[in-house]
Amino acid sequence: MSWLVAVLVLLIAGPAVAAAPTDREVDQVASQLRCVVCQNLSVADSPSEMARQMRNLVRERLAAGESPEQVKAYFVERYGEWVLLSPPTRGFALIAWGLPLGVLGGGMIVALLVLRRWTARGAAARGPENDDVDPAALAAVRAELAKRRPQ
């Protein structure tokens, strides 16, 4: 008999537990939504009235059993993808993710090529053919320099 009570309690309490989202769960969603009356502030961080109302709505919809994704989709439906703080990882918005990485990679390749060219040129300047001076000419230059050196 007691197990039946336990099952009943679980059956009743189960959905009730799911129906009360914690502050952390609400913040998790709210931190991904842009506060629409602020600039570059999430709904979780903004103290504005509008953000408070949006947080309440997030809490209500989570309490009604919606998943965080469904709650976000609700806001996107009303405000467009602009309301998400991170741009989506597909379509045109992919540029926002890909471009910085592409520029970084491209810059590294350019830097590598330039460095290689510089080191090659440096090596060429100190190349062995330049040590190849005629000893007789060298001696003549040294003698000339010694002659002109002030006493």
Add this chain to the structure above:
Amino acid sequence: MWRRIVIACVLALVPVVILAYGLRANPRAIPSPLVGRVAPEFALPRFDGAGEVRLADLRGRVVVVNFWASWCIPCREEAAALEAVWRRHQDDGVVMVGVNIQDRRAAAGQFLMETRPTYPNVVDATGATSIAYGIYGVPETFVLDREGRIRARHVGAISAETLAGHVGRLVGGGT
């Protein structure tokens, strides 16, 4: 040598142009995905205590929904234009509804005492309706056709000409 300098300058200009474009764009001008879609339903209590305004009851009429707050200066500026268009078109099957959002009741009541609109005003205390309409500031004005579809959305104070243009098109269209 000169060629290199020119190339370097052109390359350096690219991010400058992108930044300049980004900084010039108005961060408050946000395209609404709602235009062309059926307007979200609402049933909100009237300020004058005469029950509720239910959008569902207004099907078959051209509906103007104006979101406002007492602390919003442009809302005050557009009040006369809204009232004028309402008076001109109220016999053409046009309904105007003011929705008070993000406000205190006393301040909102004071605003209505001063602007004296003759069309119904309701209060969205929880903000659920304003979020459903994707509001990010006040005032915002939506014009709905007879099927309840959002046909125009105006952000900021609306002029009588602009609003009358939207309303006139929908009334005249007869759809």
